[in-house]
Amino acid sequence: MRASFSSHHHHYQTQRSVTMVALAALLLPVFFPGLFSPLGHASPTLFSEWNAPKSRHLPLLMGALQRPLLDEQESGLWSPLPNQGMKKCDASTDKRVLRKKSNGYVQVFLDGGLNQQRMGICDAVAVAKILNATLVIPHLEVNPVWQDSSTFVEIFDVDHFINVLKDDISIVKELPKGYSWSTREYYATAIRATRVKTAPVHASVNWYLENVLPVLQSYGIAAIAPFSHRLAFDNLSVDIQRLRCKVNFQALSYVPHIRALGDALVGRLRYPSRIGDGKEPGKFVVLHLRFDKDMAAHSACDFGGGKAEKLALAKYRQVIWQGRVLNSQFTDEELRSQGRCPLTPEEIGLLLAALGFDNTTSLYLASHKVYGGESRISALRELFPLMEDKKSLASEAELAKIEGKASLLAALDYYVSMHSDVFISASPGNMHNAMVGHRTYENLRTIRPNMALLGAWVGPISNRRSGRATEIDNGKSD
Structure with missing residues (x-):
């Protein structure tokens, strides 16, 4: 009898525990919605929205x-x-007619958010000019934080872009059929001779002439990836610098x-x-x-949310950047003194x-x-x-x-x-x-x-x- 009661009691307790766990699982999203937000979105979380720090400068x-x-x-x-007496810097001093024979097609794959990609587009036009190449409308990668798959033509007025630059470089919206194999997926599956993946940050003109031009001459196409900040600002001709300005301030117009x-x-x-x-x-x-959450996490600064906030942002850094964030090795005081917060x-x-x-x-x-x-x-x-x-x-x-x-x-x-x-x-x-x-x-x-x-x-x-x-x-x- 005692054994039977004990067994029944144990079964009841187990069933009750399961019921409580299930109820808690149902209620957690109601009381703590931030816990179930995707890490890739800079949305309010339990550690910021629900426990917002009080004024630090009351x-x-x-x-x-x-x-x-x-x-x-x-x-x-x-x-x-x-x-200020300054003149706009987009007029070229180079009166030569655009050379008809191109050395081939240049593709670039741009990381980052919109403004980083915008800078990359300016560099891509400049590199195409340096190499006397035809630029393929740049491919915009999907950023893991912003999660936007919008293409160049969905953001920028592509016809305006091509028209403004028609006297500077040749631009095509897509590759001809003979090169249609040159896609992001193609370069993701194996090492390819037409991909240039070693472009250093702020590479010089000579680097492109020595490393990319031979690829163009051999294959008729060169795909450069990654391409963020891959062209220097120093030791460039005045006309290349002015072309960058022309791209940024005249050619890049948003869709209507x-x-x-x-x-x-x-x-x-x-x-x-x-x-x-x-x-x-x-x-x-x-x-x-x-x-945004990614900026707060990447800065590694203290924003007054206490230990809970520090743990939440540290976890975010680990998920998004696998913990490889330079700022995390410094104290908050050091970061602020360096203007990094x-x-x-x-x-x-x-x-x-x-x-x-x-x-x-x-x-x-x-x-x-x-x-x-x-x-x-x-x-x-x-x-x-x-x-x-x-x-x-x-x-x-x-x-x-x-x-x-x-x-x-x-x-x-x-x-x-x-x-x-x-x-x-x-x-x-x-x-x-x-x-x-x-x-x-x-x-x-x-x-x-x-x-x-x-x-x-x-x-x-x-x-x-x-x-x-x-x-x-x-x-x-x-």
């Missing part, structure tokens, strides 16, 4: 919120930059639907709720807030407030998915209640073509950024570099934070309005 935040408003006319924040949506967003920022009332267009700032939403908000922007400023937030979600940007929103982004300005129908496509969303942010009165980035990176160069070319006001000086965080940022902590770009890109 006295500064309170001071900024209580400060009287400045007279915008007296502050000079919106004043157009004076003419991106430009149309961008124009609509710019109009809504300049005329909020008052289109057609006859008033002067308003001004706006674009803040590029590069505070991106500013948090709160910190960039305080910097903008210190410069004189306030709660009447129209601010456009150019970002992907902020690590920590809405709670992470609450201080920024408190400082700038007129803050908007593409999702708040556009309808679902307007965003339907680009929703879930990181490269197209980034293209929209780039377009709006180029039409803003002021641009600032919260961290160095490819978007920052692309914007500084493009806006310098157009003589547009750009704020470049001194990341190393801000990392030290010496003294109240609200008292550093014009001196040491920032440089308001005067049209020169260092």
